[in-house]
């Protein structure tokens with residue numbers, strides 16, 4: 001049972017008990033506002049915090065004492081930035097995962113081929129990454145997921161198993177879509193905020209928050225990222241960290257078996 005289902009059942013029981021008290025013990029009806037507010041807060045927190053695993057489970061981190069982390073990039077492919085990242089990753093002999101947006105894939109087939117050739121993983125990050133993706137019906141979400149997997153398969157010949165929700169937002173519609181698609185949802189446990197902050201601030205955060213078993217979220221959409229990744233990998237290695245693939249970290253397969 002998901003945390004969402006448990007919370008909803010508890011909420012209804014508490015609400016019902018309070019309604020009885022208001023009805024028969026004469027306490028003020030205003031008391032009903034408290035559980036409603038708590039419930040709504042939990043629904044929103046569960047929606048925006050993917051690592052809360054509120055509506056369904058996403059792989060966000062692994063409990064381990066081994067100094068391992070996984071590096072992931074969202075929102076590409078980008079002809080210049082993704083290419084720059086691939087070169088830096090190759091220089092450091094590091095493998096990462098790229099969660100790509102479906103409607104960018106046909107335009108940048110060569111970049112997808114390069115990601116694949118260099119041994120990085122390619123994941124599904126919806127077709128449009130629409131601003132209101134979280135308000136879509138589950139059928140529309142499923143279509144986005146399927147279309148993106150089709151695009152990836154057209155280029156690589158492999159159908160991805162890993163899906164990362166756009167904006168990391170989850171809800172019951174997405175749960176249904178992910179379950180129907182049979183994909184594994186992948187979140188993160190350390191967000192670099194590389195699209196918001198400059199290099200210094202991002203590096204400071206990464207250095208203070210890096211810990212064993214974390215999945216780190218970056219984006220191959222901003223120019224700073226190539227230099228950030230170069231510095232961060234040097235820092236990780238000098239601090240005894242190993243950068244591993246999502247497949248190795250969670251013992252999963254990034255592509256469907258044919």
Ligand SMILES: [Zn+2]
Nearest residue numbers: 074075166167
């Ligand atoms: Zn994204």
